Each structure stands twice: as structure tokens, then as C-alpha cells.
Amino acid sequence: MAITMGSRILGALALVAWAVCSLQGCQGSGGESAPDSIKGTEDLMSQKAHGTCVGPPQNPLRWGADYETADRINCFNRHYAEFAGSYKNTGFPEAMSAADAAGDMMTFYDSITGKPLFIAPKSRNWGDFDRESSAHGWPSFRDEEVVQENVRVLPDGEVVSVDGTHLGHNLPDSKGNRYCINLVSVAGMPPAR
Numbered sequence: 001m002a003i004t005m006g007s008r009i010l011g012a013l014a015l016v017a018w019a020v021c022s023l024q025g026c027q028g029s030g031g032e033s034a035p036d037s038i039k040g041t042e043d044l045m046s047q048k049a050h051g052t053c054v055g056p057p058q059n060p061l062r063w064g065a066d067y068e069t070a071d072r073i074n075c076f077n078r079h080y081a082e083f084a085g086s087y088k089n090t091g092f093p094e095a096m097s098a099a100d101a102a103g104d105m106m107t108f109y110d111s112i113t114g115k116p117l118f119i120a121p122k123s124r125n126w127g128d129f130d131r132e133s134s135a136h137g138w139p140s141f142r143d144e145e146v147v148q149e150n151v152r153v154l155p156d157g158e159v160v161s162v163d164g165t166h167l168g169h170n171l172p173d174s175k176g177n178r179y180c181i182n183l184v185s186v187a188g189m190p191p192a193r
Helices: 002-023 067-075 092-102 126-136
Strands: 106-109 116-120 151-153 158-161 166-170 179-181
Touching: 067 166, 092 106, 092 126, 116 179, 158 179
Parallel strands: none
Antiparallel strands: 106 116, 151 158, 158 166, 166 179
16 A cells, blocks of 8 residues: 555656646757767666665665665656655755855765766856756756766666666756756765775
């Protein structure tokens, strides 16, 4: 019963996200507009050791991101997202403010493998990043912020890691590609050196 109810809730959230995207002028499928260098194929999301992932999420995750949500969204899901705005209920806003105050960029790591996926902000400031993410409900990255060797966009616009972690979706708008990404998907720790 809980899985069915959860699936219904996630389905409704996906519909809401699509409606918001439609109202905000998203353009194209996301798979079409992604740079050729990060276009991927469906085989990236084949079944692996832990759903589509090579293993379970790291524990703990950065910013107090929820482990169970990360496991469900990253490894056993192809379409749904964490709740819109849920990243604001983590330690991420404080980390973003600290990076902004220091004039630093931040690297976002795969919650499964620890590989770097996005580095932000580039070609904009933290205020722009925050405004755009808040308006859409999820951290939103742009082409220049993608770590191209580790991120792929599938033909339907699904954004994944090269290791099969579901990250979110590319929802292009009038400014170009916008990678709408679940915080639980990019809250990993960097690999130990």
C-alpha cells in the first residue's frame, strides 16, 4: 500500500513539474538540445548491483540529504523527483551562502560514486543560481556547469550519471539547457584521496 501511495504521489509531482515547466516556457525534449558531448544512450540505465546504480548511496550524504529518498530516487526511479523545494530543508542553503560569501564555487558529487557532476556557479553568481533553483523547485544547472565526462542526457531528457544514477531532467528554457537536478542525487562526498 505504501509503495502504491508513494508512486501515486511521485506521479502527481512529476505532472506538477511538467505543468510548471510548460508555464515557464521550457522548450524541447531536453535530449535533443543537450550538447552532443553529453548525449547518452538507454544502456546506461541497465540493471546493476543496486537497481540502476553500481551500489547504494553514500551514508551520510552532504547537507543532511535524506538517505532513503536518495536510494529511491537515484537507483529505483526513472521519472520522478524529490519534493519541489525540499533542498531548502537541508543544510544546502547555508553551504551555498557560505560559498557565496567566500566567492567560491561548489562541486556537486554523485551520491553513489562520489564522482564530480556539476561545478557551480559558472557564468553567473550564487544569487542567480539560487533564484533560478527557487523558481523551479530544484537545483538548476547550466551547460557550462556540467562535468561532461560524468553526466549524460538520454534522448527523452533524463539526466543520469555515467554509472547509472538518476539525477533529474534537462528542461530547456529561453536561456538554454537547464539541468533540473535532485539534491539527493548530487549530495555525495568526494572520493577519498
